Amino acid sequence: DSGVTQTPKHLITATGQRVTLRCSPRSGDLSVYWYQQSLDQGLQFLIQYYNGEERAKGNILERFSAQQFPDLHSELNLSSLELGDSALYFCASSVGFAGYNEQFFGPGTRLTVL
Amino acid sequence: GENVEQHPSTLSVQEGDSAVIKCTYSDSASNYFPWYKQELGKGPQLIIDIRSNVGEKKDQRIAVTLNKTAKHFSLHITETQPEDSAVYFCAAFNNNAGNMLTFGGGTRLMVKP
Numbered sequence: 001d002s003g004v005t006q007t008p009k010h011l012i013t014a015t016g017q018r019v020t021l022r023c024s025p026r027s028g029d030l031s032v033y034w035y036q037q038s039l040d041q042g043l044q045f046l047i048q049y050y051n052g053e054e055r056a057k058g059n060i061l062e063r064f065s066a067q068q069f070p071d072l073h074s075e076l077n078l079s080s081l082e083l084g085d086s087a088l089y090f091c092a093s094s095v096g097f098a099g100y101n102e103q104f105f106g107p108g109t110r111l112t113v114l
Numbered sequence: 115g116e117n118v119e120q121h122p123s124t125l126s127v128q129e130g131d132s133a134v135i136k137c138t139y140s141d142s143a144s145n146y147f148p149w150y151k152q153e154l155g156k157g158p159q160l161i162i163d164i165r166s167n168v169g170e171k172k173d174q175r176i177a178v179t180l181n182k183t184a185k186h187f188s189l190h191i192t193e194t195q196p197e198d199s200a201v202y203f204c205a206a207f208n209n210n211a212g213n214m215l216t217f218g219g220g221t222r223l224m225v226k227p
Binding site: 055097103 | 145158160163207213220
């Protein structure tokens with residue numbers, strides 16, 4: 001158990017809908033990262049927050065947004081969902097903001113868009 | 115930006131044999147290279163990492179080597195066991211490339227008892 005929690009575990013929704021994925025980092029970790037893992041794309045970095053502020057941005061679509069709250073939990077919002085958004089979404093946390101700090105991954109949320 | 119290629123995509127070995135997974139990266143400024151293991155139904159977990167000022171690092175049955183000149187690094191697992199069966203990801207970090215890890219495509223390792 002990494003200490004990172006993600007909810008829900010599974011999410012099934014329809015095209016055009018909006019969903020929110022939630023992540024609670026390990027106790028003491030200030031950084032939260034979001035990744036998308038699809039069958040043909042591997043692990044793709046989406047976005048990083050550090051202590052409430054956006055720190056780094058990857059290939060995140062404009063339909064996707066995230067935020068980190070004062071209690072350090074984070075939410076990833078996915079809107080106008082398309083079939084291609086079906087994937088595993090992982091949250092990871094680390095102590096510092098630098099990418100070379102060990103990242104601890106949560107169990108993931110499996111999103112299925114029908 | 116950084117690009118990480120990983121080979122092979124699948125690898126099947128007999129229990130007790132060695133397994134080697136190779137990765138190449140494109141940006142010579144990359145300076146940190148972690149390896150993650152992902153078991154079925156779980157998130158990736160760091161198993162070993164290496165920084166650019168080191169050529170090799172070992173941890174029990176696992177070792178990683180880095181060739182900065184050729185821009186490639188490899189994971190070596192000796193005396194493989196069935197519990198080593200998982201998907202392994204390499205990654206590269208480059209502070210100039212947006213403070214993020216760039217992952218390889220993954221290698222599915224199957225260890226046959």
